[in-house]
Amino acid sequence: MPGKRVLVAGATGYLGRHLVQALIDAGCRVRVLVRRPEQAAGFPAGVDAFVGQVTDPATLAGVTDGVELVFSALGITRQRDGVGYLDVDYRGNLALLRLAESAGVARFMYVSVLHGRELRRTVRLAAAKEKFVDALTASPVSSVVVRPTGYFSDMDEFLAMAGRGVVSLIGDGQLRINPISGRDVADACLEAARSDATDVPVGGPDVLSYQDIARAAFAAHRTEPRIRHLPRVLVVAAVWVLSRCTPERVHGPLQFLTAVMTNDMTAPPTGSDHLADYFARQSVGVGAPTTAPDAPGAG
Template sequence: MDELVVVAGATGYVGRHLVEGLDARGYRVRALVRSRDRAEKPGAFGAPSLSGHVAEWRIVDFEAPETIEGVCEGADRVVSALGVTRQKASPWQIDFRGNLAVLADAEKHALASFAYVNVLHSDAGDSMTMRSKFAFAQALSRSRVTPQIVNPSGYFSDMTDFLRMAQRGMGFTMGSGSTKVNPIHGADLASFIVDRVGGAGGAWDVGGPDTFTYRQLEELAFRVAGRTPHILRVGEGVGDAMTWLADRGSPRLGNLTRFFVESLTVDAVGTPIGERHLEPYLRSVA
């Protein structure tokens, strides 16, 4: 196989697994990164180094559109896991406008497809993260480049937040903690996406093999941490108050809090895929 795939968001948790997976399947990878040195070091949450997996490097700044011009020239497809999580950048600037700039270049150079890692229920979210992802997914769905939109329920890396709280001796749930999620390992998600690169367009809601309530996630986190569970049950009004206070701290803090509260109150269960289970992963990073 001699196809060249542009990967945006290549140094994130999912992006690193995508680069490794594409390379393993015989694709050549053009990685869009801010720092090659950082990219060639191991990533957070057990994500791999990109060393040895990248055919071409492009140094870009997704907040500077001029650095994105020409990134798709000579390539065949795009896979994007570009998005803001814990970084200080604006989701609108990165998740929407950054991806939009890559899409515009893909259209200019007539690439065959654009696979995008969105998030489950982005259409219903109120946080800037969810609104930015949904806005780009809508733009991509109307593109002349074949859209492939994958909506994961949540990542194993996200679940480490519950482990860190348990290690400190306290956790909490919104209401009864009955909201459900089936988070997925980055490598399993990457394998699903790579399977579809080169195929037809579409949209897929996916998750990992195990479904948990958030109460069960908290109990799992305490078990892995080796601590006696202390789980506080808080009402929805507390979530509203947390968001109100965070909004007055900074836009970034407000968005992160709103995104977190949203995830605790809406079921996010995609089609189960993959073979990796959450408990062994948490024990590996504990």
């Protein structure tokens, strides 16, 4: 990949920043899509910043010109300004794909979620992501979908709850996940981009139950574990009710969290970063976000 011109969308998010660094280390020429000019200052020298809004395709003209490979980690985790999952996770990525097709981009990589095909039936975030996967699969551009189990940053809520004294789990806490660091996902993305793979599930090196994760969070705080188990049927019912009477920005994150915590979320292990080490680093000053979440139209 050395010398390739690569576009990273979602570059200001948790994974996106790791992708940018991994591509620079691999000798690529990197262009990032950012929403505001001041965001360009957050990237290393030599990175080409293109300012545009994926929710306004007219602002994206030329973003894929000269690009050989597109990496998209574009998506929203917290809805603001009335922009929803379909606006960014589907339509925003679709706008990039159409530009990539017109520009003759050789390969398009997209980061979705593990078990996205199954979760799309009940989880709006997954439905938007998989709607784009459908379009990507039908495109003439060579593509690969990477499906992480869950990022280390997603586990910050366990650390925050432990800091408040009690961690709440859905059910008995014995379902498993092998969360993965942004750095290890980025490395897996580069490996997938070099291959002929079309769909790549990835997880971290440690397979843990949610009970294990809760205990690791308390260990990082050096406090005794206090774990509360919420009845699965009641949580699922409550989220279903909320999905009928609250806006997507309220029930959407709860849908996704509940789906993840009530399914086995393990994938082939990769990488070398361990959640316990991440928790130990994060435990000082927990409660303040360590990285900005992907925002509507994040570039």
